[in-house]
Amino acid sequence: MHHSSVKLRKTLFSLLIGVGLVITLISTTAHSSQAQTVVRHAIPNSTLPIALAVEVPADQTVVYLSGQVPAVADPNQPETSIEAYGDTKTQTMSVLTKIDEILKGLNMSMSDVVKMQVFLVGAPSKGGNMDFAGFMEGYTQFFGTAAQPNLPARSTMQVSALVNPGWLVEIEVAAVRS
Numbered sequence: 001m002h003h004s005s006v007k008l009r010k011t012l013f014s015l016l017i018g019v020g021l022v023i024t025l026i027s028t029t030a031h032s033s034q035a036q037t038v039v040r041h042a043i044p045n046s047t048l049p050i051a052l053a054v055e056v057p058a059d060q061t062v063v064y065l066s067g068q069v070p071a072v073a074d075p076n077q078p079e080t081s082i083e084a085y086g087d088t089k090t091q092t093m094s095v096l097t098k099i100d101e102i103l104k105g106l107n108m109s110m111s112d113v114v115k116m117q118v119f120l121v122g123a124p125s126k127g128g129n130m131d132f133a134g135f136m137e138g139y140t141q142f143f144g145t146a147a148q149p150n151l152p153a154r155s156t157m158q159v160s161a162l163v164n165p166g167w168l169v170e171i172e173v174a175a176v177r178s
Contacts, residue, residue, distance in 0.1 A: 036060070038114060038176050040151055049144030050154040054114040060176045063112075065102055067119070067172040069162065070094035081166045088123055088131035091169040092138030099173055100142065110142050111150040112175040118156040119170040130158040135169065 036057035043052040056062060070091040077084035085091050100110050120130035135156065143151055152173065162170050 038178070040114075042151075049140055049151055051151040052153070054153045056114055056176050060178070062114075063106060063108065063175050063177060065099060065173050065175070067117075067170045068095045068098045068102070069164070069167050069170050071098065079166065080164055082124070082168060083166075085166045085168070087125070088120065088134035088168050089137045091167065092135050092171075093141060095169050095171045096138060096142045099171065103175060106177075108175050108177060109148075111148050112178055113143075113150070113152045113173045114176050115174040116152045116154040117172050118154065119159045119162065120156065121160070121162055121168045122158055123168055130156075131168070132156065 036059055038057070038060065039055040040051045041053040041055070043050070070085045071094050072079065072084050073086040073090055073094065074084055086094070096110075099113075103109055103112065118135065120132070120135055122128040123131045123134075125131070142148065162168075
């Protein structure tokens, strides 16, 4: 009797271990299949409409868009002139509109943008310095609004030139498919 009692205990113990492993496996699988969300960290004590940092969970798909440049705003101007594309604000709005359209074509939106790199050429009207205020006027039409509050991490830099001498703005973004 003692031998069968020990054998029964071992069998029950093995069964409990097996059930425990199955429950653990099911709960882990259920947890890992739940989509984690992108976390955007605000810049402390700042009203600047960019994120300090953005965390993208490993289970998310990141889409990288190539740099986009402005569309011609005035076809009556020479194609290599700033007048053909407009000032920094006009070019920024043009570029961000293109990015918005590309994202929509990928079933995404500007709210999915997590990282942005901005290249600004010094404007002759600004003594060769980039028109950061003009850029921000265009940028804030797309980011940090009530309709689209998600802010990307962003770098903005002045470059000496872009491929076309009329371009003052080029922007590339990374977006997360949600």
